Amino acid sequence: MLTTTFFPKSFASDNHAGVHPAILAAIAEANAGDAPAYGADPWTKAMEDAFRAEFGDQATAYAMFNGTGANVVGLGLMLRPYDSVLCPATAHINTHEGGAAERVLGAKLVPCPTDDGKIAVDGIRDHLSVIGNTQYAQPRVVSISQVTECGTAYTAAEIAELAEFLHSRGLFLHMDGARLANAAAELGCSMRALTTDAGVDVLSFGGTKNGAMGAEALVILRPELDPPALFLRKQGMQLASKMRFVSVQLTALLTDGLWRENAAHANAMAHRLADGVSDLPGVSLRWPVQSNAVFPALPEKAITELQQRYLFHMWDANENVVRWVTSFDTTPEEVDTFVSDIRTVVSAHS
Structure with missing residues (x-):
């Protein structure tokens, strides 16, 4: 053995790390008997309700196997065939996801210089000068990591400033929140304060790094982006048949803090x-x-x-x-x- x-x-x-005992217990509890597949089960409904309670009534959550899948599907909701994604040069989507976004979505990633893993308005402003120029992929999304790959955390004010700038120019803000929980705990605020309230459009929520066995979530915070999500999740090979065992991990994380x-x-x-x-x-x-x-x-x-x-x-x-x-x-x-x-x-x- x-x-x-x-x-x-x-x-x-x-x-x-291993799995938190409360999450193991939740998986075992969900293992009693049969249940409908592909998310048509009460545990997945409870997970969706838990995310709405945490991030707001407009939030829609989809359970995912891993962070790369959540990032790819989430970015796909916002991109057109000729678009690009701006991100810090250190971003996980740029360095440690095997070119998944570029391979699966056909989208160009544009890495932006950074000293500490974070980018601000001044770090992306010049990249927007190509908007409307047919010679260039069109900037459509800025993706940030919370916390960053350097272990640094964006404040709510920093995120809100970036989101306001992007939205005023018709762009979207994506957050790779593999360690969002760590940022919120460090800053002493809610996860909603760093996402929904700060203007994030699409969030990849991390559970595995915070005690789950293997569970992430795509959280759509801008309802008009939601309709294709079910289909893109299926095409992105992130639709679990026995979804209750993924969903219940996320619900356990969001229960009782x-x-x-x-x-x-x-x-x-x-x-x-x-x-x-x-x-x-x-x-x-x-x-x-x-x-x-x-x-x-x-x-x-x-x-x-x-x-x-x-x-x-x-x-x-x-x-x-x-x-x-x-x-x-x-x-x-x-x-x-x-x-x-x-x-x-x-x-x-x-």
Whole structure:
């Protein structure tokens, strides 16, 4: 019998974490007896109601298998055949989704320079000068990540400023919210404040990184974009036959604040980790800790030695920047042990 004891403690990704017990219990409860397929079940109806309660009555949620699928289907709702998507150069859709949006949708992605994973109005303004010029793909959507791939979080005001600018020019705002819960927990606000109320049109909601077994959602916040969603989800191979087992995970996350509890704990562990090493000579943080990710620069030999004991990823080999990610089930004791080892190893190589 295989067990996770074969693997060292992982600070590589929140995808490495297990499943929250409340979500496992919800899956087991939904496993009693037969139920209609393809979303015609009471658990999926409950999921849809839960998203409306969280994001507003106009929100329509569709359960998805994964974030790439949610991003592709969501972007497809807004794009015409000749359109482009502007996004930060670091965006997941641009770097870690295998060209899925370009392959499936035939849409051009236009990466915009960024220092911290975020883009603002000034970062996209020049790209809009091609609107109306038939020689260019037409900017139609701006996609942002919350939190960003650098672990930084947009404030509600930053999102609202971007949305207002785009809407005034006939463009849409898409949010890859794989870690939206972490942003809301860090900023002390609701997820609605960072999406619906800030002017986001389409959201990819992340559950898997926050304690789910494997569940994401496409959340349409602009009702006029909704009609094609059922068909694009099917064509995008994101329609689950036994959908109740996906839907019930999302409902569990949105029940009794579990999403916030999980995200707040993961964030707290990241802050604990950063605080434990930030005073070390030879260690510097590339970006402020605003979620459950820490990006420190370390001596190269220290990285090599630490990776023999722990799982974590190199982020920028040129600058010796690594990424440490904590999760809902990371314990203070695990962080403290990691910090102790980091301090010992870094001190030996400084």
